[in-house]
Amino acid sequence: MSxxxxxxxxxxxALRPESIRVEDESAKHAGHIERHGHADPDGDTHFRVWIVSDMFAGKSRVECHRMITDLLAEEFDAGLHALAIHSSTPAQSA
Structure with a gap:
């Protein structure tokens, strides 16, 4: 599984999102990866996530992002280097 x-x-x-989109942006960071040796130059290191979930209601942006990064601790340990997060509730995305 990628x-x-x-x-x-x-x-x-974990978050039962109304919508979610995950994009691999690793190719945009190939030079960075090669210079710093953070991860596999073939990809699977830099991602952008757009997620809309009721689970974010009443939480600050920092709390929402922390929820996501905590859920993905194993992936960070396995080579995920960077994650850009766009999180909102259904009401915020309307």
């Missing part, structure tokens, strides 16, 4: 699929599956299971 890193993108793992991220999406974990977030879907």
């Amino acid at each position: 890193m993108r699929d793992k991220i999406e599956a974990k977030l879907k299971l």
Whole structure:
């Protein structure tokens, strides 16, 4: 299973989102990866997530992002280097 699929599956299971989109942006960071040796130059290191979930209601942006990064601790340990997060509730995304 790809890193993108793992991220999406974990977030879907835990946060039951109304919508979710996960994009692999690793190719945009190839030079960064090579210079700093953070991860596999073939990808699966840099992602952007758009997620809309009721689970974010009443939480600050920092709390929402912390929820997501905590859920993905294993993926960060396995080579996920960067995650850009766009989180909102259904009311905020309307």
